Amino acid sequence: MAPQEAKKPSVLVTGAAGGMQGATGRVLAERLLKRGVYVRALVRTDDERAASLRAAGAEVVVGDLLKIEDVARAAQGVDYMFFTFAVQGGLLEASTIAAIAARDAGKRHHAHHSLCLKGIINNSQWCADLLSPSPVSHRHALSEAVFDAFATPTVHLRGAIYHANLTMQFGRSAGASGVIRAPYMAAEDKVPLIAGADVAAAADAVLKDFQSYAGQARPFMKSRLVQIDKLLLVSQLLSMDEIAAEFSNAFKKQVAFQPITPEAWYQELNTSTGGMVNSIALNHLQILWTMIRDSNQEGHNFVPGPAELVAAVPATEAILAQKPASFSETLMAMASA
Template identity: 35%
Template sequence: MARPVLVTSAAGGRQGKTGRHLSEMLLARKIPVRAFVHRIDDRSERLRALGAEIVEGDFLDIRSVQRAVQGTSAIYFAYPVQDGLLDATTAMALAAREAGITRLVNLVMLQSSPDAPTPRMRQNYLSEQVFEWANLGAVHIRATVFYENLASLVRQSLPAQGAVRLPWGSQSTVLPLVAGEDVARVAAGLMTAPSLIAGTTYPLIGTTISLKEIIATFARVLGRSVTYEDISDEEWKRQALARGFNQHAVEHLSSLWRAIRGAAIDPSDPHYAVADAIEAIGGAPPKTFESFVRESQGEWLAKSA
């Protein structure tokens, strides 16, 4: 029997649920999956029903990481936006090196460098370096803001108030976005490719879209008036913490919003071009933002009622 692929964050969480999408995609291709989950629940049981091997563990517990990695053929590493990334990276790199892993797909953020604008992005850069030093054949997916993240933020006010309340400046602000599903399709393509060039990075942008276009898309799909209310960073931080966001995520996102406001992104800038890799490696054109909103409009309308 073929050795399974280890997929971390496989149950799906607050971000783009790439681990869950990837698990389902690999299983559909008859590729065995070992799903690394934080706890056994309905989400992990649904994966088990699809044929995944479920392993409960903790990124920060080296013994559970070693047990999860042993006997696998490749690793998808996607650590949630919370404290502990570098500890988790080190544990995974050690376990993978011990197990002889030669293919690891590492999910990080679009800008990953020592001078990136958020603390999480700077940690992502260090995480990349650890995997490189471990000589695991690592490649790095650098994904921009997920549609799913934007939707999670907007759902806090749009259904009940008909307004998007975020600290994004004017409606001319442009955001680079991507569907979590598209990121997972690229990861699946990399996992199943005949060979990879270690150290390669894959910047993934599915669309660059203005806040004005985002508002218009919600209004068009939902068939209701939608407005935008610009709020301060401090107000957004208070609301996010009250809704259960962890401090690490709040600091990352607050820094990201400031960076996006100040960047004055030009959609024609090649740095923000739609990634060819989404179709070339993932096998389909990137999902549009409108398609994403339409797919979930039943949930939006139910909450708006």
């Protein structure tokens, strides 16, 4: 008699519809469904994106992360939760609601799933710090503390700057005028980058072996700007000139980097995105550029973490993704869309 296959976990994926800030929830839901994991997808709107998730096999729940009754209902009966929240107002409220919903998830019986929530994966930020000059990064550090204050084990994934972030900031000007513009930066200054798909791959890997990561300090990259106590995901370091070269290759035209004043950058980005980027995200991005500049000027660029820590991590290749989605691949996909 063949040994019985281990039961695959059930996962509540928030942000499952995807959005313009990386779409980690959407990519993770698709990855989990492909390997036969039961996915409950929490979405804000029952639209064509929700319909495609249903068609792929997900249970779709419509709800708001800022409404306790919605999240509590969605969390009932699943094994794990992937929590992600866009750069906008409400992060601390949503984190608290998610932590409470996870704590209370086992109080009501559900016929088809486990009776308690075993763990949470929190999609945080590389620069999350209680002393961060960015209110958003400060709130992410508080969000991590909220999750850690509850009994449900939580793994915090701290991703670097998303590729989608740069395509949103630079895509239109690169295509229209052949330049990319950023405040504070010099041409040789490097930016730590990660693809949203790589963060989703990391979350998938953690779900396969959650107990190996819960509550443990295992960084893959380090910087003086970051407290080394979470999983920090960085796949590339590119200078501003190298980023411009990637746009050149993608658009098959010469694209150059050009410094710009913070005020002009703010206005240009707000105009080029049609006001779709909220003021909280705009202010955060502006501060983020100063943090990256400071890291470069102080000579504290991201470097490999301690070898003994990297070697100790199970499935290191899976966490960093065996073939990280490079910025080139991201841009080529955008250019051909």
